[in-house]
Amino acid sequence: MSSSSSAVSFTKPAADPQEAVSRLTRLLGQYDGLDSHTLLEKVLLEEFNGKIAVSSSFGAEAAVLLKLVADVDKTTPILFIDTGHLFEETVQYKATIEEHLGLTNVQTLQPEPIHLQNADRxxxxxxxxxxxxxxxxxxxxxxxxxxxxxxxxxxxxxxQNSERAALQPIELDADGRFKINPLYNWDYEKVVSEFKAMGLPKHPLVDKGYPSIGCAPCTRAVKDGEDQRAGRWSGQSKTECGIHKSPSFEAIYI
Structure with missing residues (x-):
């Protein structure tokens, strides 16, 4: 079941770019090289305690990260976007994983009706x-x-693709908000082996040739030898939905 987060006094992203860069440098120095579980413990329980959420599509590989998060704190806010164009299998899978992992704070986000009325009636x-x-x-x-x-x-x-090849464990988005990528250096084989070791239920579309799953109208099955995300916006140059902004201050990434 979905629930909303309790009222908490939150700290906004740093407005001072120099302060944000300084903090990023410190975080990378402290936490670079940590395994995924330990990094999650640090950011969820210490560094950003009460001020951090998880984005999840509840797609093909999503359950691995959600399991790691649940092992640290099952009350962590999980932000799930129901675009109105999702596969029904994804909606069902969300409920399956939510129950399987005991997640208590999955929040379903939806587009504003006024935006749909104005631009996508x-x-x-x-x-x-x-x-x-x-x-x-x-x-x-x-x-x-x-x-x-x-x-x-x-x-x-x-x-996953060439645009993600330089991912770091911690980044700074253009809006001054920190982004944590606990699985940044996992390869496909590790994802598959950990998925099995964790005993996680599969997304129903995975065995039908969908290694990356987005909205139904813009996702197709992938052919043998194709990139994992080749089925997303197939035939277009588009590779990302837009929620992953380009990191700021890229020069300090090493």
Whole structure:
């Protein structure tokens, strides 16, 4: 079941870029090289305690990160975006994983009705402008939900595509919010082996050729030999929905 977070006094992302860079440098110095579980303990229970959330699509690999988070704190806010175009299997899988892991604070985000009324009244915007469709159905609801938090956790990994090849365990988004990538250096084989070792239920679409799962109109099964995310926005240059902003201050990443 879904529940909303309790009222807490949150700290906003740092407004001073120099202060943010200094903190990022310190975090990388302290936490770079930690295993995924220990990094999550540090950011959830110490560094950003009460000021951090997890983004999850409840897609093909999502359960691994969610299991690691649940092992640290089952009450961690999990932000799930229901765009209105999801596969029904994803909605069902969300409920399965939520119950399986005992997650108590999964929050379902949805696009604002006024945005759909103004720009996507017939729900076919994805046919005309996939970027704008993602913007109103994913990016805007997610940015609104992130408002109270100083940091968030993503399940991105270096192997997934060329744009993610330089991922670091901790990054700084353009909005001054910290992004934690506990699985940044996991390869596909480790994801598969850990998934099995954790005894996690599979997303129903995985065995049907969907190693990366987004919205139904913009996701297809992947053919043998194709990149894992080749089925996302197939035939377009688009590779990301937009919620993952380009990191700021890239020069200090090593």
């Amino acid at each position: 017939d729900a076919t915007l994805y046919e005309r402008d996939t970027d704008y469709c993602c913007h109103i159905r994913k990016v805007l609801p997610f940015e609104k939900a992130l408002g109270p938090y100083a940091a968030w956790i993503s399940g991105r990994k270096r192997f």
